[in-house]
Amino acid sequence: MGNLGNTIKKFLSNKNTVTILGVIVGVIVLYFGYNYRVKQAITPISIPVAKNEIGSTQEITSDDIKYVNVSSDFVKKTPNLIRNSSQLIGKRIAVGASVPVNGVFYTDIVKEAADMPDSAFADIPDGYTVFNLNVNNTLTYGNSMYPGNYIDLYLQGNDDSGKPIYGKFISSIQVLDAKDSSGRHVFDGTTKSGTTDVLLFAVPNDMYELLYDAQLIGFKIIPVPRNYSYTANPGQTEISNEYFRTLIKSKSAVVPNSY
Numbered sequence: 508m509g510n511l512g513n514t515i516k517k518f519l520s521n522k523n524t525v526t527i528l529g530v531i532v533g534v535i536v537l538y539f540g541y542n543y544r545v546k547q548a549i550t551p552i553s554i555p556v557a558k559n560e561i562g563s564t565q566e567i568t569s570d571d572i573k574y575v576n577v578s579s580d581f582v583k584k585t586p587n588l589i590r591n592s593s594q595l596i597g598k599r600i601a602v603g604a605s606v607p608v609n610g611v612f613y614t615d616i617v618k619e620a621a622d623m624p625d626s627a628f629a630d631i632p633d634g635y636t637v638f639n640l641n642v643n644n645t646l647t648y649g650n651s652m653y654p655g656n657y658i659d660l661y662l663q664g665n666d667d668s669g670k671p672i673y674g675k676f677i678s679s680i681q682v683l684d685a686k687d688s689s690g691r692h693v694f695d696g697t698t699k700s701g702t703t704d705v706l707l708f709a710v711p712n713d714m715y716e717l718l719y720d721a722q723l724i725g726f727k728i729i730p731v732p733r734n735y736s737y738t739a740n741p742g743q744t745e746i747s748n749e750y751f752r753t754l755i756k757s758k759s760a761v762v763p764n765s766y
Contacts, residue, residue, distance in 0.1 A: 551576035555592045557606040564602055566620070567595045575609070587614045620692070636715040637683065640706045640728055647685075647703045648732055653694055656682045657741040658733060660718075662751055664726035676721070676728070676751050677714065679742040683707040706730060710744070717752060720759040 558573040572592050582588060589595060589612040597620070600606060604616040628637060640660075644650055652658060660677040685693040687701040710718065721728060746752050 550579045552579050552582050552590070554582065554588065554590050555595060555612060557608055557610045557612070560608055561600050561606045563605055564599055566597065566599050567617070569596055572596070585611075588612070589614060589617060622691075631683075631709045634712055635709045636712050638708045638710050638715050638718050640708070640730065642703060642706050642730060644702060646730060647706070650693070650703050652682055652685060652703065652706060652730060652732055654682050654684050655738070656732065657738040658682060659731045659747070661729040661731050662721060662726045663729055664721075664724075666754065667757075673729075674751070675731075675747040677710075677718075678745060678747045679737070680708055680710065680744045681741065683709050714744075714746070717746070717755055720755050721751075724755065724758045726755070 553574045553576055555572045556575050558571055561567060561571055569592065572595060582590065594614075595612055595617060598617050599620055601616045601618050606612060606616070631637065657679050659675050660680055661674060662676040663673045664671070666672050684707040685703040686705045686707065687693055688704040691701060693701045693703045718728065
């Protein structure tokens with residue numbers, strides 16, 4: 508046993524032996540290190556891509572997404588690459604951008620719906636104009652007026668003799684959108700994400716002029732909510748009281764058409 512220990516000791520004390528062992532260890536380390544790095548670089552990672560072409564402003568749904576495997580090296584070199592569908596579904600493609608079939612998604616072209624240019628204006632019919640009404644938490648009954656709700660608009664002010672008047676002006680008008688003071692959409696579906704400072708309505712051009720004139724001559728427009736049935740079975744959006752129409756027109760100048 509002692510002779511074996513002496514032999515090993517002499518073997519290890521030989522400079523040539525130590526050099527050879529060092530080279531062998533170095534080669535082993537390099538071999539396994541290289542293989543590890545290569546494996547890491549080529550190990551596939553599953554990422555979402557477009558199943559079909561997704562155009563500008565289009566909402567992304569689960570039906571628009573599929574998964575493919577790409578190298579981890581590609582993912583590492585693409586920091587703005589989106590790797591999970593949870594970062595996509597319900598969001599929209601930025602204006603001016605699109606994603607082709609099998610295209611990957613990048614963070615700079617996928618936007619929250621609230622950050623998109625105003626989609627509320629997209630489907631307004633010809634002959635209609637958007638009217639925005641400044642409100643507060645009290646006027647909206649504690650932030651309880653949602654896009655899609657049908658409500659009434661009342662007028663509050665004074666008649667020609669100075670007597671206070673208050674009554675329904677427009678019935679069954681739909682809330683087009685609700686925004687905060689920064690112009691962001693307050694509601695995402697039925698989820699509150701802020702406080703309503705502006706209610707938007709799409710109304711016929713002549714009704715828009717009446718509403719605007721009413722504000723100019725000092726009338727206060729009051730939104731009044733109704734029950735579920737009022738929204739589920741909406742009536743025609745119309746002037747409820749001709750008295751108000753006549754009063755507003757009597758206090759407003761007629762602007763001639765320009766040609």
